[in-house]
Amino acid sequence: MNGFGPDTTTDEVLAGIDLRGRTAVVTGATSGLGTETARALAASGAAVILAARDGTAAAAVADRIRGEIPDAELHAVAVDLADVRTVRAAARRIDEIGRPLDLLLNNAGVMYTPFGRTADGFELQFGTNHLGHFLLTTLLLPHLQDGARRSGTPARVVTVSSDAHRAHAVDLGDPNFVERPYDKFVAYAQSKAANVLMTVELQHRYADSGIQAFAVHPGVCATGLSRYMSRDDFAEMKRMSAGKPGLLANLKSIPAAAATSVWAATSADLDGAGGAYLADCGIGRASAHAADPVTAAALWELSERLTAR
Template sequence: MRTTDEVLDGVDLTGRTALVTGATSGLGGETARALAAAGATVVLAARDFEAAVSRACRIRSLHPKADLDVVRLDLTDLDSVRTVAGLLAVRRSGLDLLINNAGVMYPPLTRTARGLELQFATNHLGHFLLTTELLPLLTATATRTGIPARVITLSSDAHRAYPVDLADPQFVHRPYDKFIAYAQSKAMNVLMTVELQRLLGDAPVGAYAVHPGICVTGLARFMSRDDFARMRQLTVRIPGRLANPKSLEQAAATSVWAATATELDRHRGAYLADCAVGRAGSHAVDPDTAYELWELSARLTAAHR
């Protein structure tokens, strides 16, 4: 399996700007480091501003010439998302890469200050709004430079376990199940990519969904022994899936490959895994469901102003 540095070997990203959400640790931290090492200007976006600053300092200690910026972004607060998008439009002359990396997995039922279910709000809706708010900047940058911009959204093969229930995506009328909530949020990441690419048409922006693979990170902080047992049941058809986790550098490799591989210009809207074009579950690429989710997300973000 390839690592981030192997993927970016010989790649020069000087002059390109990337925004990485959830960049304080784990996959986001490694993605930010790798892109910065390749010469990109990287904006580290995270809810914990001090942790993001600490990560930026750590990256600079490894790569003294790294060009980094830090912004506070709370994906569960749609006002925060809009503020960051506006800030980037003012502070940055362009944006080439948006890496929707942040996520939360299997928390107990939690609702945000505005009543949104936490996994839905963090994994999907906040990134939906960030993406739509930044599309004009991404498109303008790509038009000016002649290099296609990209939106990379981290999904997971967990999306295969359960389809999206658009009638009750936030568990208002059905009992909350954190495994179902996570799986459908990861299916939403793919569905958003599908509809985004349809809407983009011939615009110089490509959208991609990424499955990073199994990797031990802080994402599993809410998991109990019973949760791990249920995860093993869900992956029983894929022997060894949980027994051989990837290293951090291997798990983040597909994200940086999605951001930089020129051959992907021919595969816009694709689902990627192991630095290759893969295939998502059929329920996650259904165009009608993708359209309905987009419309629902647009209504929700408009209502929460």
């Protein structure tokens, strides 16, 4: 046992870990868990590529991190996960940086948004939380495989999901709410289930070529992710979490909420545990609908078709 738990912070996870010579990509790096993840990895010596919708804001965060860690190697890359064209452009920009990749942390996301569609017509939460990260991940696989070959250890892909995935499975027949009425809670839950399913299939397809994949539940934390939520939405969240007393009252700090992602990216305790669902710096268990290998394969094939544009 590592002694870690729900209150463990990123710096505690990384104590004694030297990431010099390693390169990480962190999406959603301009606020909340993404900024803390990037800072913590840089503090342990990793070169970090901060990927975010606003490239100027990403550069400003990089400057702030350099203020704390003067010798940090940081790069800012603009990527709008709700636009396939910019995801492809971001992958090209990362290619130009010219570094094999050791870590990809798919951290960005939106939650409980009003109905909307991405630039490519996907439902906004499914398109951003799953399809954008799916495309970025698949485009960066050659660089991750290069990183694994160079270091002699598997590269890791860490995707931030949520225990909200338990509420609803992915509707493979209508993931973009074309036929069914839109429900923001259903849409968010299915996007988070898709994050877990992608992890399962990524591990299945690419473990033999040096990739380890993990899905992470960060815990409940006050970040900008809740910016779309109304008072009624918070009441509905409270109702849905009724089986977990105190869940919404005991919020994690940002360093504690980001800790499981950092642990997933770096801990030797997870060698050989690829495909796992993690929470509170430990191995958990995803719902059956999000861990089913047949569904995972079907979602992967659907995602390939949807993003091939």
